[in-house]
Amino acid sequence: MIQSLANFFTRIMQRWLPDAFLFAIILTFVVLIGGVAVEQNSPNQMVGFWGDGVWNLLTFSMQALLTLVTGHVLAQTALVKRGLRFIGGLASTPGQAIVLMTVIALICGWINWGFGLIASGLFARELAQRVKGVHYPLLVAAAYSGMLIWHAGLSGTIPLKIAVADGDTLAELMGGRTIPVSETIFSTPVLMISALLLLTVPIVFRLMMPAAADVTEIHAAAKIEVKVKPLLSGNMTPAEKLENSMVLSLLLGGMGLYYLVGYFMAGGKLGLNSLNLIFLVLGLLLQKTPANYLGALDNAIRSTSGIVLQFPLYAGIMGMMVNSGLAVSISEWFVDISTADTFCLFTFLSAGIVNFFVPSGGGQWAVQAPIVMPAAESLGVPLNHAAMAVAFGDAWTNMVQPFWALPLLGIAGLGIKDIMGYCTVVLLWSGVVMGLGMLFLF
DSSP states (O other): OHHHHHHHHHHHHHHHOOOHHHHHHHHHHHHHHHHHHTTOOOHHHHHHHHHHHTTTTHHHHHHHHHHHHHHHHHHTSHHHHHHHHHHHTTOOSHHHHHHHHHHHHHHHHHHOHHHHHHHHHHHHHHHHHHSTTOOHHHHHHHHHGGGGTGGGSTTOHHHHHTTSOSSOHHHHHTTTOOOOGGGTTTSHHHHHHHHHHHHHHHHHHHHTOOOGGGOOOOOGGGGOOOOOOOOOOSSOOHHHHHHTOHHHHHHHHHHHHHHHHHHHHTTOOOOHHHHHHHHHHHHHHHHOSHHHHHHHHHHHHHHTHHHHTHHHHHHHHHHHHHHHSHHHHHHHHHHHTOOTTTHHHHHHHHHHHHHHHOOOHHHHHHHHHHHHHHHHHHHTOOHHHHHHHHHHHHHHGGGGOGGGGHHHHHHHTOOHHHHHHHHHHHHHHHHHHHHHHHHHTO
């Protein structure tokens, strides 16, 4: 049954799903029409909301791109590659490869969403070349499954933002109070939901394996190895010696480590900026030389080109969603039908819907926190539960929101239509797991 369902959704997606950039354009006009028809704004007002919002995600865009780029560079280091190659040797059959890929993707996604996307893409390619007969589109879909759990992990935007009193929405609404990660990422309910996904999602992917006659193995273009700039031999100019010197990388990486140790010893919190610095420092040290780092950086930047222009588009969509009142109406409707027992479930569902139009954890938090957090407090729902309900909802519908799949697909050499049918099945299953978690664990 699972295999038939996967085949059904794959046929639908292959026929009807547009390119990710076109998808963002279509969403732009869907929201524009919705703001006119539902919220009674004029077309002129909606265009104004769009234009005013286009550049509102510049800070977060740079943080997100740095996470992807530094994660990509780290994933290209020899140490990480050797680790992936060693782990890849654990699978000898297509079924084992699919399960192993899913487990690795979920673990890497929990550690860091940027690193997880890139490492999973590289690992999918490694496995596809090692294991004969594995269905490559399904393997890459499994590699993307790490985005299902990222917001409950170490790089989750919402739990990290609310752990630091930096003037964000929660701090303003709740008198400067913060919620430590021990009550979000490392709380028992969140860890239990994450564990259930880690145990069951690999099985779902295994059950979606097609018949041998329908298997599509990795194609030649995807087998090309990503290479960094090699060390120069022979007579080098002074500039080339500096480029290939380990000393400069060690000095800069060491300075970064020194700062990070002092930062955390002084009570500093793990946030997006500190996480990016950690990945930058590790990348510098493990790539060994500036030349190697710059070569890997060049590969990394190319892999992010597909999403750069989409940040302004989604910022514009978010501007229309927020200023037109659509996002508020969606969130308020779910809040209005909630009780203390169902609040987290309906918050989770509303966050899943809003994520289609605002696929940014930070942006979505800015939209929903002013509605969700006061409502949770009035109903007596713990604020950490309410915040993580938004976080899980945001991560849940990433499975069918193509925005973040682009870097991984660039490495894999596939298109969004190739994997989205399988991701839809996982969306349905994970929705059941998370939904039950909202009802019985939160």
